[in-house]
Amino acid sequence: xxxxxxxxxxxxPALAGELRERLDAWSGRTGIAVETWALPGEEASAxxxxxxxxxxxxxxxxxERHSRARVVSVAVTLGRGGLRMxxxxxxxxxxxxxxxxxxxxxxxxxxxxxxTLSVHGVKGEGTTVTGTLPRR
Numbered sequence: 001x002x003x004x005x006x007x008x009x010x011x012x013p014a015l016a017g018e019l020r021e022r023l024d025a026w027s028g029r030t031g032i033a034v035e036t037w038a039l040p041g042e043e044a045s046a047x048x049x050x051x052x053x054x055x056x057x058x059x060x061x062x063x064e065r066h067s068r069a070r071v072v073s074v075a076v077t078l079g080r081g082g083l084r085m086x087x088x089x090x091x092x093x094x095x096x097x098x099x100x101x102x103x104x105x106x107x108x109x110x111x112x113x114x115x116t117l118s119v120h121g122v123k124g125e126g127t128t129v130t131g132t133l134p135r136r
Contacts, residue, residue: 015044018053019076026060033071037086040078048133051113052076052085055106059087059129062102067091067127082115082135088128094121106131 016039027034044052056074063069069091076085098119106129110117115133 015049015052015076015078016040018049019056019074022053022056023074026064027072030064032063032069035071035073037073037075038077040076040083042078044078044083045136047113048083048136051109051115051133052083054109055085055117055129055131056087058102058106062127063087063089063091067093069126080135083131083133085131086128088126090126093123093125093127095123098127 019039020036023034023036026032060072063072067089069089071090073088074086076083098121103119106119107117110131110133113133115131117129117131119127119129121127
């Protein structure tokens with residue numbers, strides 16, 4: 001995906017707009033509905049925005065490949081405590097631990113910025129990816 005221009009050194013404007021555009025394009029391409037619960041109302045650093053967009057793309061790729069979902073729900077909030085991101089689907093889910101290169105890549109991306117990421121599934125109910133990044 002293309003990089004959005006930066007208005008200030010190290011800052012990327014309109015993360016919410018870029019998230020919305022990517023979610024709309026993905027939904028249109030896959031036919032899977034997207035519910036957007038929340039998007040950030042303020043700017044994020046280029047590092048944080050890059051991590052969020054990369055994790056979102058991997059989470060959506062996993063939904064498309066594995067879940068058989070009809071709906072994906074997304075919430076990304078940014079406040080005094082930092083950033084929180086949730087991507088949840090109503091698909092097949094899974095039992096046991098989430099594993100694989102994609103899960104490792106998502107986790108590594110958030111951990112590199114001091115954050116955490118977890119993936120939880122319930123067989124027959126869906127999967128939820130939740131990540132947090134501290135405020136810098």
